[in-house]
Structure formats: structure tokens, C-alpha cells
Amino acid sequence: AFLKQAAEYESEGSAWDSVLKAINTALREHPFNTVRAAELQRWVASGAYARILAGEYARRDGTGTQSTYAEDVRGAADYYGQQAKETFGKVGDSFARAADAFRRKAGG
Known part of the structure; x- marks a missing residue:
């Protein structure tokens, strides 16, 4: 039930609700x-x-998936950059929908 509530929170609502x-x-x-x-559900769904x-992760003993420091930094930058784009895109879309709804209400 709780995970269903989380999915509903993410997907339902008006533009104002998103804002x-x-x-x-x-x-x-x-x-x-x-x-x-x-967020945890998205993480699980991503396959991570x-x-x-x-067992596909770096280990201190040198076994498992290995990457260089530069690869780790690049991967982190890519991930957080993508997260920021998605977040700001959602917020921008929400504000645009809210502004449109306000204009429709005020004009009509």
C-alpha cells in the first residue's frame, strides 16, 4: 500500500500539485x-x-568491477547532471502548466 501511495504521489495531480x-x-x-x-523503486527498476x-561492484581486494578515479568522477558528474536536468525540467514544466492554467482562468 505504501509503495502504491508513493507511485500515486509521483504520477498524479494537476500542474499546481506539481509546483x-x-x-x-x-x-x-x-x-x-x-x-x-x-526513489528507491526507481533505483531498483534501473537495474543498479x-x-x-x-556482485558487480568494486571491491577493496581488487576483484569485481574496477574503474579509474577519472571514470568514477565522470560517471558521478553525468549522473548528477542528468538528475538536475530532469528535476529542473519537471519544475519548469510544472510552472509552465500552472501559468497556463492561471491565464486560462483569468482570461476566460
């Missing part, structure tokens, strides 16, 4: 539990969790 979600989570150190659950369970 409120962004505002509610923007200044928090720890997002709502439903947001955290949805399965790779860890399969």
Missing part, C-alpha cells in the same frame, strides 16, 4: 517518506540494485 510538490521538497534535507520510497546483488 507544490517541488516547493515542499526543495528546502528539506530529507524528502517525504513517499518520495524516498519512489540487481547489479549489486550479482
Whole structure:
């Protein structure tokens, strides 16, 4: 039931709801539990969790998946860059939909 609630929180609502979600989570150190659950679900769905369970990760003894420091930094930069693009895209879309809804309401 909780994971269903997390999925609904992520997918449902109007443009204004999206704006409120962004505002509610923007200044928090720890997002709502439903947001955290949805993030975990996305992480599992991405296959990253399965790779860890399969042993595909760097180990201190030199076995497993190895990468250079530069590759790690590049991978982190790519990941966080993509996350920022998605986040700002969602927020921008939400504000644009909210502005459109406001204009329709005010003009009509």
C-alpha cells in the first residue's frame, strides 16, 4: 500500500500539485517518506540494485568491477547532471502548466 501511495504521489495531480510538490521538497534535507520510497523503486527498476546483488561492484581486494578515479568522477558528474536536468525540467514544466492554467482562468 505504501509503495502504491508513493507511485500515486509521483504520477498524479494537476500542474499546481506539481509546483507544490517541488516547493515542499526543495528546502528539506530529507524528502517525504513517499518520495524516498519512489526513489528507491526507481533505483531498483534501473537495474543498479540487481547489479549489486550479482556482485558487480568494486571491491577493496581488487576483484569485481574496477574503474579509474577519472571514470568514477565522470560517471558521478553525468549522473548528477542528468538528475538536475530532469528535476529542473519537471519544475519548469510544472510552472509552465500552472501559468497556463492561471491565464486560462483569468482570461476566460
